[in-house]
Amino acid sequence: MKLATWNVNSIRARRDRVLEWMAANQPDVLCLQELKTEDADFPAEDFRGLGYEAAVFGQRTYNGVAILARGPLGDVERGFGDGIADQQARFVAATVADGVRVMSAYVPNGEAVGSEKFAYKLAWCERLVAFLRARVDTGGLAVLAGDFNVAPAPIDVHDPALWEGHVLFSAPEREAFAQIVGVGLVDIVRRLNPTSPMYSWWDYRQLAFPKNHGLRIDHVLVTPALAALAAAAHVDRAARQGKLPSDHAPVVVEFAERPAAGC
């Protein structure tokens, strides 16, 4: 199984680029964030033409997440279903054809440490942890992929001294990320690449991409059983190049096929 996660910064603005990337890279599963599009305007037919079904949780202008996969998507959950009023479409889960539970998450940006949006970000992460504990079998095959808007460690930041204490790299956010991983998940991209930065986002401004002034804020977290099958992970920097790219690049993880039952 080949799985990728990609914050596309508007699926309507990035439709052709994403379709071309799918055709060229042939992932089995793609988790999308920042659709900025209502369900009705998600280009589901274009993806179906490439052989993918979609579970979409869209929203006008902001947020919006989806899972694309070969074959049917079962048990789709949109949001945490925790009874808390929340207008923001940031989480969708579905079971893909081979039984893996897949979750696509778009953690709030947080704007600035100490702001109202920062408090919302931390509270949202606590709700995610509660959902994972209550609803996900960490002893089985599951993956939580998406834009976490947190760089977990200094290696994930091009200039850790500059970023220390700022939003995306503050102590409360790093602790929130540790709590998420702490439910029993593995940061598989870092495990497979312990010494390479693996940046996934570069600011549009100040020539950040050509200077490689990036952050690793998009992550793929897997259960131990799935981690045991993981073979390789990379960031597709080529998808950050060219005209009008997303500011994020796809993060790709390849897993060995499971042994067939009974063998």
Added chain:
DNA sequence: ATGGCAATGTTTCATTGA
């Protein structure tokens, strides 16, 4: 500390992102 870049709707600027 500020601004720069991109997408969207509130559209010829404001808001948000990270």
